Amino acid sequence: MCYNNNTFKMTEIAAHIAVLIFIIMALIQLLLAFGAPIGKMAWGGNYKILPPKLRVGSFISAGIFILAIIIILENAKLYIVFNQPTIVYIFGWIFVAVFGLSTIGNMVSKSRLEKMVMTPVALVLTILCFIIAIGA
Numbered sequence: 001m002c003y004n005n006n007t008f009k010m011t012e013i014a015a016h017i018a019v020l021i022f023i024i025m026a027l028i029q030l031l032l033a034f035g036a037p038i039g040k041m042a043w044g045g046n047y048k049i050l051p052p053k054l055r056v057g058s059f060i061s062a063g064i065f066i067l068a069i070i071i072i073l074e075n076a077k078l079y080i081v082f083n084q085p086t087i088v089y090i091f092g093w094i095f096v097a098v099f100g101l102s103t104i105g106n107m108v109s110k111s112r113l114e115k116m117v118m119t120p121v122a123l124v125l126t127i128l129c130f131i132i133a134i135g136a
Contacts, residue, residue, distance in 0.1 A: 008077075011135030015076035018128040019069050021121065026065035032058035041118060045111020068095055072129070075136040092133040099126040 032042055033055045039047040043054045050058060073079040075092040082088055103122040109115050 011076045011132050012078060014128045014131040015072050015078055018072050018125060021125060022065045022069045026062045029058040029062035029065065033062065040111055041113045044109055045114045071095060072132055075132050089136050092129065092136055096126060096129045096133050099129055
C-alpha cells in the first residue's frame, strides 16, 4: 500500500509540473501564432516572426499542448474529461514518444536558442510524461 501511495504522489507531482510547462508552452505557441517576434526559439529558428504556414503550425501545437494537459491530468487521475481510460492511457504513451522525438529534433536544430531552451524543456516533458504513463 505504501508503494502505491508513493507512486500516486510522484505521478501527481509530475502531472502538476507537466501541466505548468504545457501551459507555458501553449502560451508561447499562441504568441508565435499571433506574430510575436520570438520565432528564433522555435521551428528551426529561421524566422524572428513566423510566416503564415508556421503560424498555423504553432496554433495547432498550442492545441496539442492543451490536449496534453487534459490527458496528463486524466492519466494522473486528477481530473476526468474523456472518461476513456484505455484511450487516455495510449495517448499518455504517445506523448512520451512525441516529446522524446521533440527532444532529438530540438537537439539537432540549427538554432542555438532552440537547442538551449527547447531541448531541456522537451526532455523534462518526456520524463514527466513517462512518470505519469507508468503510474497510470
